[in-house]
Amino acid sequence: MRNIWFIARKDVQYFLREKEVLLWIFVMPALFMYFIGTVSGGNSVRGSGKDPLALNSLTNGGFLADELTRRLKENDYVVDHPPAEALTNYERRLTLPENFTESVLAGTQAVVRLERKEGGLAQDYDRFRIGRASYTVLADLLACVQAGETPTAVAFDRLRQMPRTVKLDIHPAGKRREPPTGFQQAVPGIMVMISLIVMLTSGAVSLIVERQQGLLKRLASAPMSRGEVFAGKWLGRLALGMVQIVFALIAGGVLFHMNWGPDVPFVLLVLTAWGAFCASFGIVLGSVARTEGQAIGLGVLVSNVFAALGGCWWPMEIAPAWMQAVARALPTGWTMHALHQLASFRAGPTAALGDLVLLLLAAAVMAWIGVRRFRFD
Numbered sequence: 001m002r003n004i005w006f007i008a009r010k011d012v013q014y015f016l017r018e019k020e021v022l023l024w025i026f027v028m029p030a031l032f033m034y035f036i037g038t039v040s041g042g043n044s045v046r047g048s049g050k051d052p053l054a055l056n057s058l059t060n061g062g063f064l065a066d067e068l069t070r071r072l073k074e075n076d077y078v079v080d081h082p083p084a085e086a087l088t089n090y091e092r093r094l095t096l097p098e099n100f101t102e103s104v105l106a107g108t109q110a111v112v113r114l115e116r117k118e119g120g121l122a123q124d125y126d127r128f129r130i131g132r133a134s135y136t137v138l139a140d141l142l143a144c145v146q147a148g149e150t151p152t153a154v155a156f157d158r159l160r161q162m163p164r165t166v167k168l169d170i171h172p173a174g175k176r177r178e179p180p181t182g183f184q185q186a187v188p189g190i191m192v193m194i195s196l197i198v199m200l201t202s203g204a205v206s207l208i209v210e211r212q213q214g215l216l217k218r219l220a221s222a223p224m225s226r227g228e229v230f231a232g233k234w235l236g237r238l239a240l241g242m243v244q245i246v247f248a249l250i251a252g253g254v255l256f257h258m259n260w261g262p263d264v265p266f267v268l269l270v271l272t273a274w275g276a277f278c279a280s281f282g283i284v285l286g287s288v289a290r291t292e293g294q295a296i297g298l299g300v301l302v303s304n305v306f307a308a309l310g311g312c313w314w315p316m317e318i319a320p321a322w323m324q325a326v327a328r329a330l331p332t333g334w335t336m337h338a339l340h341q342l343a344s345f346r347a348g349p350t351a352a353l354g355d356l357v358l359l360l361l362a363a364a365v366m367a368w369i370g371v372r373r374f375r376f377d
Contacts, residue, residue, distance in 0.1 A: 003224040007232025008239060014206070015240050021202050025244045029194050030251050036313075037186035037256055040120045051126075053077040054090035062101025063153035064137060068112075071133035091117050092126060104141070105151060121181045179317035180344040184259070187252035188339040189312035191271075192332055195244050196278050196306060200299030203237045203282030205292050216376040230283070230374050234367065237282050241275035261343040270338045270352060273359035277331050280366035287373040311336040334358045 015021050053072060057065050069079050072094075080090070087093050093115040097103060103110045114130055116123050140159055141151055149155045179185075210216050219229050249271075252258035260267050285302075289295035307313060309323065310332025316324050317340075327333030338352035338359075345351070 003228045004232045004235060007219070007229065008235035011206070011233060011236030012239050012243075015202065015236070016243075018202065021198065021240075024194060024198050024202070025240075026247060029190055029244070029248050030255060032190040032194065033183065033186050033248075033252065033256055036190060037183035038118065038120070040181050040186060040314075050076055050078045051092065052090060053079050054082050054087050054093045055079050056084070056087055056093060056095040057081070057100060059098045060100070060102065061096055062099075063156065064101040064104055064141070065096055066153070067137045067140065067156055068096075068133060071136050072130065075129040075133050077129070094130060179315040180340060181315070183252070183256040184344055185315050187248070187256055187258040188343065189307070189336065191245060191248035191252070192274065192310075192335050192339075193303065193307035193312040195241050195248075195275065196281075196332070197300065197303040198244060199237060199241060199278035199282035200285055200303050201296050203240070203279065204286035204289060204295040204299055207233070207283065207286030208289060208292055208295055211375070211377060220376040226374070227371070229376075230371055233374075234279050234283060234370070237279035238275050241278050242272065245271045245275055259343065261346050263342045263349055266349040266352065266356075267339065267342050270335065270342070270356050270359065273356055273363060274331070274335045276363040277359055277366060280363050280370050283370040284366055284373060287370065287375060306330055306332045309333070315340070331359060331362050334362075 055065075055069060055072070072079050077092075082090070095113045095115070097110050097112075100110055112130070112134055114126060116126060140156055143159055144151045144155045147159075149158075207216075216229075220226070249260065249267075253260065285295055285299060289298060309326050310316075310330045311319070311327050312332055316327045316333065316336065319327070327337070334355040338355035341347040341351040341355075342349070
């Protein structure tokens with residue numbers, strides 16, 4: 001066991017002296033998380049709940065502005081009317097044109113302008129809700145005109161009190177699940193993707209370099225078994241992967257307010273199984289590839305394909321059925337599904353247990369292949 005620890009420790013020390021490895025472990029994950037998370041919705045993980053909205057009615061909004069406010073509240077907004085100097089404190093700002101009611105009743109087009117600090121899916125959801133509120137007010141206005149009434153606040157109130165001839169009976173079909181967006185998707189996705197990239201590039205290339213320089217032959221002549229050499233190389237790559245994973249967990253929580261849910265120990269267990277798979281995969285690629293260029297090219301290609309099809313770039317819950325089926329056959333898909341169940345959906349460890357078992361089996365199979373293909377020259 002001492003030989004295994006010795007090889008693993010020396011490998012980790014070697015990796016952490018390489019500037020490229022440090023860059024991809026400590027810098028690139030945070031940059032990718034920030035960029036992807038911001039573009040896809042920032043901290044707005046879910047669109048449900050009561051969201052603050054600043055309504056800026058320039059002058060004389062009239063009763064239609066009041067109707068719009070009521071409809072916005074029905075669409076889960078907390079509508080405030082702050083002074084002009086406080087508008088910038090709000091993430092969402094809705095501006096009505098001057099003489100809003102008078103312009104609409106005169107048949108003049110009135111443009112309602114939404115301003116939001118961040119874009120992405122959350123902004124699209126805001127547009128949808130505000131559009132629904134606006135068109136509902138327009139529908140009520142048309143109903144008043146159709147009934148031959150002059151549109152007034154009293155007429156709108158009378159319209160609301162009229163009995164409805166069509167009613168919609170709604171019953172929940174189960175617990176609602178909204179696909180994670182923003183940092184809730186980007187942080188685990190980038191963590192899973194980059195840990196695979198590091199193992200399939202640096203982890204594989206280092207084996208090729210050691211083979212070319214004769215270092216592995218020297219280990220073969222040392223008083224240690226072939227299994228100890230393999231175990232040391234595997235353990236060193238697992239340790240490197242866990243350094244990156246733990247850093248990503250902490251950075252995601254501190255920098256991007258990623259909520260890992262109530263089952264953090266099980267999250268660590270899933271990620272350890274993922275790290276074991278990546279370590280085994282890196283040794284297999286390092287044993288199969290003949291040159292550094294082959295290892296880097298294959299490593300980057302395989303990592304990106306696995307990441308795209310496994311749900312690292314976008315939540316698989318929004319993908320077509322065939323892509324979800326593909327993700328269920330990939331280790332990246334198992335890892336992302338488990339992390340979503342634990343961190344985003346709070347479904348508990350039992351929901352991720354099957355993914356954990358598959359990851360452990362995949363790591364064991366890949367390690368077995370690595371043992372068979374491992375060579376000193």
